[in-house]
Amino acid sequence: MSKQEIVTPSFGDTVVTTRIKSVLNWARKYSLWPMPFGTACCAIEFMGAVSSAFDLSRFGAEVVRFSPRQSDLLMVMGTINYKQAPILKKIYEQMCEPKWVVAVGACASSGGFYNNYSVLQGIDEVIPVDIYVPGCPPRPEQILDALVKLQKKIDPTAFVDGLNNTYQYDLK
Amino acid sequence: MQKIKNHLKKTLSGVVADASHDAKSMQEVLVIKPEHIHQVATILKVELKFDVLIDVFAVDWFNKKDTRFEVNYLFYHTAENYRAQIKALIGDNAKPSIDSIADVYGSANWAERECYDMFGIRFNNHPNLKRLLLWKEFKGHPLRKDYPINQRQPIPVLDEIL
DSSP, X not given: OOHHHHHHHHHTTXXXXXXXXXXXXXXXXXXXXXXXXXXXXXXXXXXHHHSTTTOGGGGTOOOOOSSGGGOSEEEEESOOBTTTHHHHHHHHHHSOSSOEEEEEHHHHHHOTTOOSSSBOXXXXXXXXXXXXXXXXXXXXXXXXXXXXXXXXXXXXXXXXXXXXXXXXXXXX | OHHHHXXXXXXXXXXXEEEEEETTTTEEEEEEOGGGHHHHHHIIIIISOOOEEEEEEEEEOTTOSSOOEXXXXXXXXXXXXEEXXXXXXXXXXXXXXXXXXXXXXXXXXXXXXXXXXXXXXXXXXXXXXXXXXXXXXXXXXXXXXXXXXXXXXXXXXXXXXX
16 A cells, blocks of 8 residues: 555645655755855855845845854855965854855856966865856856756755656756 | 255265156155165154155066065155155075164064065064965965966965964
8 A cells, every 4th residue: 555545535635745855955945044255246246146136035045144153055256365265164164064155256166367376276175166156257147047056956856846847957 | 845855865875876766656766785774764764754664565677687686665754745765786686685674664564574475585683574464384485586377385274363
């Protein structure tokens, strides 16, 4: 006797069966709390992305926190130099699991055009990165796109827009 | 201003090797030998009342064989709104050094530390000659022309202050 056959006679169609993991991931991906680590002009684009014209809160990442202990999404926006690298690492270590990192812009992703003695050549030298956003600076739409990609990475077997086809998201 | 200009030339005539006026920046440019810098700074401070030392910086003339490094001092006379640039040409290319003027002008302390940090010029009798901007594991002096553009340094560890 399957679960369906047990559940359906008692509760009708008022019950949805799922897995705890899926529910948790569903909750996590639609309630990301970003922490902006803004050091340069990309942070200005982030201000555009969170304010009304683009509105990051439409994707669930509304509550921008300025403490690593209250957030689970670290958004690194701007040039990180070598002296700042240990500070960034410390901030990352202070965040609670599960946590994700988005490198916004060319500087955070690769050092950008700062090929010199003082600038870290990408934050992945010190912390793991989930999503890289290109651009100098990127458009707010790209930041939104990064968020959607991250949501798909958090819950890769999600339903799409109420349709019942599960899919495996290709991160390429 | 003319008065202080004449006074400047008269007082420093013994040590100045070359003098010119830079019309664009409206300041006197005086070239001296490095061993005279402390004497010159004292005269500027005590006799001529140049009350501000704006900056100390070096230039790396990589292709000049005899004097590769020059150290520049920018002095400012607030009462007369008058500026003087002192250029000290350093003869020793391998171990460039010059006397510190941190005991005459307090602002020279950090300015000379930055100069040491970036160009590796040693300031004799400096009270605290260590790196100002870069971290202590850093090797070499990045604003020298022979510092490789691709050279990377170890990522510093966090200071105790954090």
